Amino acid sequence: MAITAPIATINDHSVRILAWNQIGSWLTYTDANGNSAIKYQFWDGGTDANSGFIWNDAGSGQLAANTTLEINAADLSQVWVRGGAAGGSETMWVRAFDGSDWGSWDSFTLTTIPNSRPVATISDHMVKFDQWTRVSNWLSYSDGDGEAATRYQFWDGGTATTSGYIWNDGGSGQLAANTTLEVAASEINNIWIRGGSAAGSETMWVRAFDGHDWGNWDSFTLTSQPNLAPVATIGDQSMHVGGWARASNWLSYSDPDGDAATQYQFWDGGSAGTSAYIWSDVAGGPQAAGTAITVAANDVSKIWIHGGSATGTDTMYVRAYDGQAWSAWDSFIVTSQNTSPVATIEDHSVHVNQWVRASNWLSSSDPDGDAITQYQFWDGGTAADSGFIWNDAGSGQQAASTAVTVAASDVSKIWLHGGAATGAETMYVRAFDGYTWSAWDSFNFTTVTNTAPVANIADHALHVNEWARVSNWLSSADAEGDTITRYQLWDGGTAGNSGYVWSDVGTGQQPASTVLEVAASDVPQIWFRGGSATGTETMYVRAFDGIDWSSWDSFTLTTTA
Incomplete structure (x- = not known):
């Protein structure tokens, strides 16, 4: 069987400046005979001082350019590639050994992406004399690579003794004009800008460092102006x-x-x-x-x-x-x-010696909704037989032409009494709401003669011992509309078997030729009884309106078989 050399390859890669990557994560290994890699060799062709390089954690550190790094396959995880310190590209190589043969070198390009410089800006601002503002409230930062700022620098171009300045709470205090203040980004909240002590403008600068590069200086104008007073x-x-x-x-x-x-x-x-x-x-x-x-x-x-x-x-x-x-x-x-209250009593007529509660006629109001606390009455009638004011609160009859003062809670104790003779007089009333008295309101108080009421019962017949309720026969009237308050009945029949008057109120049969007086409300309890033998007799009735009795009205009661 033919021996086939192993193949190790790494694709081209782009990395950020100074970024670290484990080379094993990029490496692909194959062997046609199925042999495992025993060793690897790496070669870095980038000779520039700022270029990327290969690093071995196993002790040898950075691989010098144009030299070979050989490692056991078991130590592959200790080999790293680091991006350059500046943007650029370089060629690196890798090959593998399977115990019998080295594979061919495979080249790959390592590209270091240039750093995007950060941008720090502060807009122009106006402050008041000696006003303090935290720089972080104004500062805006961005970075095209998404890197956080690590440091900031500030520069103050205002050299006047009354100009604003930059202050570092981190210990260095006021920044001298035309000098650089550099602080870690973590300390940015310690940096303040203070408005000048006089009106004027000055230019200040800021820039940021992202760990690789400083951004451009950004200028901003700080204008100090006097405070404008508020208005209340x-x-x-x-x-x-x-x-x-x-x-x-x-x-x-x-x-x-x-x-x-x-x-x-x-x-x-x-x-x-x-x-x-x-x-x-x-x-x-x-x-x-x-x-x-x-x-x-x-x-x-x-x-x-x-x-x-x-x-x-x-x-x-x-x-x-x-x-x-x-x-x-x-x-x-x-x-x-305060709007004064209003108290009024309309003109009224009363009978001779008639009593009327003043509160029954009195009307009062207050535009502010204040409660009436007192009233005053005044009687202008000085004649001995004229009407008068009476106070149930203890002082009795009130002298004419004097003010009668009474608490509102006691006004029901004030009475007006009709004169002892007919005539007219002027009286007055006013109210107090706790702050001011109302105007006096005058009213005419006229004493007139009372017209007696009228009561009558028509002639009636009853059977022997028959009962009839008096209220069924009785009629009454008063020309002045006064209420009938009492009635009197008189029985002129003195025979033992004649008819008679009976009271359910408790007195029973009334003796002949005597007056039976009852309240108007008790009339339904008064009865007529026919005689125990036939015959006729004369009876009488009259009514009282609270002032006068009517004339006696006679009627005949006939007892029939």
């Missing part, structure tokens, strides 16, 4: 006496530089005991007038304005701080106001 305003406000309002609901803030407010101050110029005032939930109470009240911006919702305890106006002030400057004070007027 509150428009003039009207509020209810004793009312509460959050200052933040009225407050408007703006800043030309876009800075957020960090603090606010309020000032109360009203020193009167009844004036409006400022209340701080942070400080726990009312704040003294004529002093600055400082509060963090995130606590401004805890500042309240309390309306005065009396109507009037107060001037207050507000200003804001943006972390660098206070705004001008903005003045605003707080007007404490």
